[in-house]
Amino acid sequence: MTLAPEQAVHFGPYRIYPGRRLAMESERPLRLGRRAMDILLILLEHAGKVVSKQDLMAQVWPDSVVEEINLRVHMAALRKALGDGQAGQRYIVTVAQRGYSFVAPCSLEHSGQGLHSDAGKLSGHNLPLRSTRLIGRQVLVDNLVAQLPRQRFITLVGPGGIGKTTVALRVAEQLIGHYRDGIRLLDLAPINDPAMVCGHLATVLELSLHDSEPMNSLATFLRERHMLLVIDNCEHLIDSVALLCESLLRGAPQVHILATSRESLRAEGEYVQRLESLDCPPPIAVLDHTQALGFSALQLFVERAMANHDSFELTDAQLPLVIDICRRLDGIPLALELAAAQVANLGLQGLLTQLQQSFGRLTHSNPTTLGRHQTLRTTLDWSFNLLNACEQTCLRRLGIFRGGFTLESAAAVIVGEHIEPSEVFGSITQLVAKSLLNVDVGDEAVFYRLLDTTRNYALEKLEQSAELPATRDRHAQRCLVLMQQAQNDWEHIPTGQWIERYARSLEDLRAALDWGLSAPGPHALAIRLTATSTPLWQELSLLNEYGGYVRKALTLLDAAPEPCPRLKMLLKLALGSTCYHAQGGTAQTVEAFVSARALAIHCNDVAGQLRAISGHLAVNLSCGHYQMALEQSEQFDRLGLHNDAALSLSTHRLRVLTLHFAGDQQRARINAEEVIQRMAHSGHLNRFTHGFGVQYDQSVAALTILARILWIQGHPEQAWRTARQALDVALQINHGTSICYTLALSGCLIAHYNGDNQTARELLRLLLEQAQKHSVLLFYTWARHYAQVIDGADAQASSRPGAGLIKEIMVTLDSGLVDDDLLQRAETGAAGWSTAEILRARANALLAADCPVKNCTAETLLIKALNIAKAQGALAWELRSATSLARLWQRQGRYRQARDLLSPVYQRFTEGHATPDLVAVQRLLAELQGHVPG
Incomplete structure (x- = not known):
């Protein structure tokens, strides 16, 4: 049949909306993967006919060559999601040697307007796609859905294999859209260390923890959020999970928690919901086929048997065998699945005989929880022995x-x-x-x-x-291969796709490093893995955790009989980048980059030298050592990078950076525009490049500095457009540290300079959020300082900026923050780009006293500031200095002199006349004109 976009296909409890690629089970969305939906739509279009495997693969993967296994696993996932085989209902059958056919009765309907427009909206959560239908638990699920808004903290308790995770996920799935800030699943199964629970939750929340009290940080982050946390598999970490839940419940009143565990958490406020086995027929009952399939244990067993064996059909004669099997397995879902998987090989009678032999003296009448644990263990042993x-x-x-x-x-x-x-x-x-093995499609x-x-x-x-050590070694080797692939792909595929491909490796990477960096014996493999895995830790914003592994690896490498200089160089570069974003320009950060450079020279590694110099250069800029950074940028020319277009472009951009902060705005502008043109010409304008010490996207960084140059040169509107373009690129590639970089250095500042206070506040909130999320403490600290001016935050709540670039930026926002140290930097020329502003700020402070002697000193400072601003090509600072000097002369009655000074500077502006600085000049010129005879 032809599927029109405005129609819906109805079969069983499902309605499929082809135009919206939406599947509904009764009134709830059924979340299918993209490939599974493709397969279903193709089969529905050819309902009642056989579609060959080759045709399906050609239509589902039109641009790829795939193996038949891909089709088989996607087909199996689709069947499970639809509950194919439940209560004997067949939707899709395999036709031997030919293909697949959709065989259930179906009808076409007009989709109408009855479907809620948000029915297909499934964002705001990290829940996995449903892999199986829920059997025998819907009443419990409905009760939990109704309870959670009132109860806030519910723990599902039961033995292994009883279905706690399945129930929790189904409850969460039905609550999609009910929590303003979404739903997050935290699976604790992969971790064993109680100290990692908070960090694991922070990763799920896309948050990085900076301080020594992570629970408080999490509670603070969640304080205003309306969210459901699903914490799965808590039994081996009960004490730490209980403390975390209590902290969150106290500190975040709109956060609700649904946990699963083999025993209760014994936490304050916890409501325990025990999961019982699926229903089995009572021993004395005599049931017909329909009555028997009303019991959920039998439903599950029969559905799984049909899914594993196409020709399986339950007859009346076989019914007593199935009932006995389900009773013997105590209705435990996992045990029933394991047994049903053997029907094709053993038959029902053979299966029952095997179970009778394996279970021996185990009783299955009135099973206790301990008995159910033993039942599952025995079923696993039995399944294992059949392999x-x-x-x-x-x-x-x-x-x-x-x-x-x-x-x-x-x-x-x-x-x-x-x-x-x-x-x-x-x-x-x-x-x-x-x-025994699940498939995630x-x-x-x-x-x-x-x-x-x-x-x-x-x-x-x-x-x-005796296989554990060798298996661990092969596992670590595989992690190394994956991280090498990730490193090679890092610059060549989109960030989102890269993360989707490699983020799954994180838990195995942690396991390999935890073992390899602590186990006795050779550590070379784990050290290499630490050095190679840098991109994954950076992209997942786990810099603090990664720093711990790097320090361990360096300690072990230093103790090795023959330390490898190249490995040490890579680890020192990783340490430098980690320390820079987490601590700023500390002595440890500088030492890491200096050591890395020495090692790179020793190894004759030009790329390593480039990374080390660029990392140290970034540190010097943030610390206000502009001349040192400028000299370092000149070292790039001696590295012989002219034949490498990408590296040459990158060093050219860093040269722009140093020229700008050293105060040479004219040369910086020329070089910046050349860099942008080269990027556009080479197709690299949106290219993600990672070859430098502190890892910012090249195009974002180039546009950010150009925006700063443009504003200082007197082009506030062009500057804002460029800053906005830089932010748009950073958001498009979703690279956290690049977002922080452009917001901290241009976006927030230029919006505020231009008087767009609402946008400045919005960008400041984004900076605070992104800096915390991505563990960029450097820019988080800067944002806290900005908040004193932009957001009107209490100055006492944040410490005054200590030193370096941020201290000079703050003076451009609030001249009252000038001090003797800044004045000394300005007078010695060390302040570079901000020299004129610092001198003007000190002059304004002197003028506030309205003392003739101080006024004379202030006039000298302002004239000096004016001349420096002119020499640097900094029209914005020239205007500010001229304005302050004109106001002084106005107070002294020197109206014509003040007007003649200020008017030509103002007239050089061709845009931005509604910005605060220019509006203030307009008013001052009007006042001065009133005192000057025509």
């Missing part, structure tokens, strides 16, 4: 993974003693078929993962074998 030797080895070794992994990663870890590469794919396929890739219960079981088996 062949190769499959057992594969499962054991896969237990080393903390997160999702590809088939390629699985093979890298599995292949070794007793396992050949050719055996891996078949074993993985069998583990999936037997429900992404749009572009297929990932596998172990459920927490199964992973713990597999890891226990691995620890009992």
Whole structure:
């Protein structure tokens, strides 16, 4: 049938809206992956007909060559999401040797206006796509959905495999759109260290923690937010999770928590909801087919059996066998899935016989919680024993993974003693078929993962074998390969796609580093992994955590018999970048870049020298050492980079930076425009480039400095347009430190200078948010200082800027912040770009006393400021100095002299006449004109 965009396709409990690519189950959105939706729409369009596998792959992946396994796993995911096989209902069948066919009755309807316009809006959460239908829990889910707004803190408690995660995710899914600030899932299964719980939550919230009291920081961040936190798998971290929940409930009154654990958290305010097994028929009941399938345990077993075995159909004669199996497994969902996966191999009678033999003396009548734990353990043992030797080895070794992994990663870890590469794919396929391994189907890739219960079981088996050290080593080697790929891809693919591809590796990277940097024995692999993984830590804004690993790696490297200079250089560069953003221009930051440069020279590594010099240059600029930075920029010419267009362009941009802050605005402007033209000509205007010590996007950085130059040269409107362009690029590529950089150095300042107070405040809030989120403490501190002027914050609430660039920026915002140290810098020429403003600020302070002697000193300072501003090509500062001097002469009755001084400066402005500085000059000129005879 032809699917028109305005129509809906109805089958079973579902309505599919092709034009909106939306699937609804009753009144709730059914979240399907993009590929799964493509497959469903194709099959619906050919309902009742067979669509070949080749046709499906050609239509779903028109621009890619994919293996048939991709189609099979996406098809399996689609069937599970639809509950194909539930209550005997079939939607999609496999036609042997031919393809697939949609076989359920379906009808076309006009979509009408009944669907709420926000029904397909699924943003504001990080919940995974649903992989299976919910069976036997809907009443509980509905009750929890109703309770959470009132209860605030609910813990789902039950033994492993009982379905706590499934229920929690379904509750959260039904609450999408009910929390203003969204829903966040925190899965604690991958971590073992209680100290990492807060950091793990901060990562999920896209927040970086700066201080020693992370719980307070989290509560502060969440204080005004209306949000649901789903904290999954808490049982091994109960004490720390309980403390965190209590802190959040006290400090963030609109935050609600739904947790899962094998036991209660025993926390203040916790409401415990125990999950029982799925319903089984009572022992004495005599049931027909329809009555039996009314029990949720049987529903689940039959659906999973049908999903794993296309030809399985439950007959009346087989009904007693299925009832006995479900009772024997105590209605535990995971145990039922494991058993159902064996129906194709053993048949129902064979399956029951196997279970009877394996369970032995275990009783399944009136099971206690302990009994259910034992039932699941015995089911896992039984399932494991049914595997062949190769499959057992594969499962054991896969237990080393903390997160999702590809088939390629699985093979890298599995292949070794007793396992050949050719055996891996078949074993993985069998583990999936037997429900011991789950599949996460992404749009572009297929990932596998172990459920927490199964992973713990597999890891226990691995620890009992003699394979653990070798498996850990292969796991770390695989992490290294992935991080090398990530590093190569970093400059060549969009940031969002890069993060989606590599962020899944974070938990395994942590595990490999935790083991490799602390375990006795050789540490070379872990040290290399630390040095190579820099991009991932930076992109995920985990600079503080990464700094800890870098310091450990450096300590181990220094203690090595033959330390590798190149590795040490890379680690020192990583330490310098981490320290710069987390601490600013401290002695440790400087030492890291200086050491890195010496090592790069020793290794004859030009790119390393470039990174070290550029990192140190950035530190010098932030500390106000402009002349040193200018001299460092001249060192680039001696590195012989002219043959490398990208590096040459980057060093040219850094030259602009140093010229600007050293005060040579005319040369800085010429060079800045050349850089922008070269970027545009080479197609690099929006290119993400990371080859420098403190990692900003090149185009964002170039536009940011050009905006500053333009404003100081007297082009406030052009400056704002350029600053806005820089911010737009930074937001487009979603690079946190680049967003902070452009807001701190141009966006917030130029909006305020131009009198756009509302925009300045909005940008300041964005800067505070992004700097905290991305662990850029340097610019977070700057933003707190800006708030004193831009947002009217209490000056006592923030300390005065200590020294360096930020102190000079603040004087341009509030001349009352001038002091003797700044004056000395201005008089010696060290203040560079801000010299005229510092002299003007001191003159204004003297003029406030209205003392003849001080007025004379002030006049001298203002004349000096005026001349410096002219020499630097800084028309904005020239106007400010001329205005202050004209006001002094006005007070002295020197009206004509004041007008003749100020009017020519004002007339050189061709734009920005509504900005505060120019409006003030207009008024002053009008006053002066009234005192000067025509």
